[in-house]
Amino acid sequence: MNDQSNFLNPDSLRALYGPALPTSLSKEVPFLTEPYADMIRASPFVVIATAGEEGLDCSPRGGPPGFVRVVDPKTLMLPDRSGNNRVDTLSNIVSDGRIAMLFLVPGCGETMRVNGRARVSDDTALCESFADANGKVPRSVIIITVESAYVHCSQAFSRSKLWDPAAQVDRRSLPSMGTMLQSAANAFDGAKYDRDLAAEGGLVPDD
Structure with a gap:
């Protein structure tokens, strides 16, 4: 990865991929x-x-x-x-x-x-x-x-397979919203956030 010659420029990019499909x-x-x-x-x-x-x-x-x-x-x-x-x-x-x-x-x-x-x-x-x-x-x-x-x-x-039900991920297998927020700000109370989120039916304002 340190070899700068492997980084493409506009000309080499087009040469690599060829013309766009009509x-x-x-x-x-x-x-x-x-x-x-x-x-x-x-x-x-x-x-x-x-x-x-x-x-x-x-x-x-x-x-x-x-x-x-x-x-x-x-x-x-x-x-x-x-x-x-x-x-x-x-x-x-x-x-x-x-x-x-x-x-x-x-x-x-x-x-x-x-x-x-x-x-x-x-x-x-x-x-x-x-x-x-x-x-x-x-x-x-x-x-x-x-x-x-x-x-x-x-x-x-x-x-x-985004719309395939068999590919759906169990949300519980991933970090909770509170856990992720606390990982970015240690003073944040992630557990309280998750409790409040659950009390609101899982709805929070859009980002």
């Missing part, structure tokens, strides 16, 4: 086709990647299917629900604006990718239009202008 290029379009939009409407989970002055961030977001609103072929809207107030994603957006999104649908091997530019709005009427089933209104809404969209095939899910 279908991998033709499926990318600068807007949401209706089938692409249908995938987003069916998705209850999206991973968001952003970059800004303070670095990189990759965060999960979840909600009922359709929680990311398809406004038109060039526009998506995502409510920012209550969380830990780190605002890593939002800070990156307001300083840089670039965003990448990966949408998952339970049981579906294909995933939908969207790249674009984002802004954050605290417009009262807009936020109120995203009130959840309990009437809770988000503090802000992320508005995404789509610059490219494309679908991924199911190879990653086939290899990982």
Whole structure:
């Protein structure tokens, strides 16, 4: 690993892998086709990647299917629900604006990718239009202008067996949330966190 000659540059990378498959290029379009939009409407989970002055961030977001609103072929809207107030994603957006999104649908091997530019709005009427089933209104809404969209095939899910019930991991075999938090901050009471988490039915604010 110390031999720097083994590190690839753009030219050697392309030489190693060869040309991109034609279908991998033709499926990318600068807007949401209706089938692409249908995938987003069916998705209850999206991973968001952003970059800004303070670095990189990759965060999960979840909600009922359709929680990311398809406004038109060039526009998506995502409510920012209550969380830990780190605002890593939002800070990156307001300083840089670039965003990448990966949408998952339970049981579906294909995933939908969207790249674009984002802004954050605290417009009262807009936020109120995203009130959840309990009437809770988000503090802000992320508005995404789509610059490219494309679908991924199911190879990653086939290899990982992510949706295969037989491959599911017993949560008890992994460190608890409290244990993991305490490993990062020794003064943290992980046991109390786990007790409180159990009392709340296992629900905690999104990161």
